[in-house]
Amino acid sequence: MRSAAEHLAQVLALVREPGFEAVPLAGALGRMLADHVVAAGAIPPFDNSAMDGYAVRAVDVASASESAPVGLEVVGESAAGHPYPGTVGPGTAVRIMTGAPVPAGADAVIPQERVAATATSVLVDAPPALGAHIRRQGEDAEPGSLVVPAGVELRPRHLAAAASCGVAQVLVTRRPRVAFLVTGDELVAPGGALGPGQIFESNATYLAAALASLGAEPVDLGTVGDSGTDVLAAVSGADADLVITTGGASVGDHDPVKEGLASAGVSFLTVAIQPGKPQGLGRIGGVPVVCLPGNPVAVAVCVEVFVAPAVRAMLGASEPAWEPMRALEAWRCPPGREQVMPVVLDAGGVRPATSGGSGSHLVARLAVADGLARVRADADAVEAGDIVAFRRFTV
CATH class of the missing domain: 3.90.105.10 (Molybdopterin biosynthesis moea protein, domain 2)
Incomplete structure (x- = not known):
């Protein structure tokens, strides 16, 4: 069996950046x-006022005090989008609004609440600091x-x-086009009527949403029955940067994906992971193809562990980290395979989202899970208090 890390490396080696667009x-x-x-x-492109008030020359009011206020003549106004066209000369001031250009000659702004003003004059009773309340040109970015x-x-x-x-x-x-194909005679679209031995199909719904949330452009290739010929036809015609199939990749008598794609460039193998052991990987007509198991939890796990990293690699996005987390209760692990368990966060640790373990068919319980816990392949059990790797769902 190939390790999960080795399989991920092979998946990443298949995909390429899809290019750029404006x-x-x-x-x-x-x-x-x-x-x-x-x-x-420059941002801002000009000196502008940080306050509603008066643009002045600091030297003109340097001696101002409560006992000896200094009076200035108001000669105009500078408003946002409507700068004062002249220069602030000796003994004058310009009424100015927040964001408005500071007129030539002025080197300070006095807030309006600190002065006594009429329509034509302003009385200043304290000197402003040089540059007070002025946002400088290029202050945000040169x-x-x-x-x-x-x-x-x-x-x-x-x-x-x-x-x-x-x-x-x-x-x-460019958003990578990721096509997906769901297989199985037993599948019925949600809203349909179930016949004997049939189940509602959920993988297409999951994949469409998961791929979109990753930033890819999902391409639904539909659902085909247990026909290798139909699988090959659907995959061969895909206009995509990556194709994902679900189901029919194991060693059963009715595994249409393996039947249809094995001779066309896809290798089928086992990966030391639970769930998600049977997988396929290769190219059809130059397009990368990743074949996943059909059980919904296995699909969700394999998307998080293999497909999502591939999409992020195509986009140039970084991979979210797995963090150490304490197990709050014990559970069993499959010997020789890395376990990826849907878990719930609870009081500083994690516990399985279902009493059914990591069974790949327990899709309804995915809704209550917060993320996944990964357990090393050399562990046959997790005990309460053990440290596992945890990551919240990324899709």
Whole structure:
């Protein structure tokens, strides 16, 4: 059997970055920035006022006091978007609003609540510090300085910073197209009527949502029955950067994925992981193909452990860390296989999300789990108080 780490390395070796595209800021939320955003000019582009008040020359009011206030003539106004066109000369002041350009000649702003003013004059009773309440040109960013580094998943604050630079569009990594195919004669779409031996199909719903949450573009190839020919036809026609199949990859008599793809470039093997032991990996027509088991919990585990890292690698995103966490109760592990157990966070530790262990069919219990615990392959049990690796679900 191949270890989970070895299998992940093989999966990552298959995929490639899908390239880049320019998108407007309005469509860039959640995308991975592929090139630095730098300031083309100074931010702010001019000295501006941090307060509503009066722009003055500090020297004119340097001697001002409560007992001997200094009077200045108000010669105009500077408002946001409407700068005062002249110069503040000796003995004058300009009414100024927050964010408005500081007029030439002024070197301080006195807040309006600290003066006595009329429409044409202002009386100052305390000297301001030189540069008081002035936001300097380039204080936020100098021309050419880095504002948003490449490799960032763009959030609203990043988009606002880019917009402040005058950037209308950004270069981002193209969303990888990840196609998925679900197989099995026993599957019925949700909302349908179950016949004898049939179950509702959930993997397509999970994969579409999981891939979208990872930043990929999901491509639903549909559901096919237990026909190797149909599987090969569906996979061969996929316009995708990666194809995922679920089910039919084991050693049974009716394993259509293995039947259809084994002779076309996909190798089938066992991975030392529970759940998720039977897997396939290869290329069909140059497109990477990853074949997962069909049981829903196994699909969820394999997406977290193998598929999600591949999508993040294509996007240039970092892999979230696994953290040490204390087990709150004991459970059994499969000998010789790394166990990945859906768990619930509870009082500073984790416990299994279900009394049924890590059974790959227990999909309804996934809804109550907070994440996954990983247990080494050389462990045959976890005892209360043992340390396991834990990570919240990333999809």
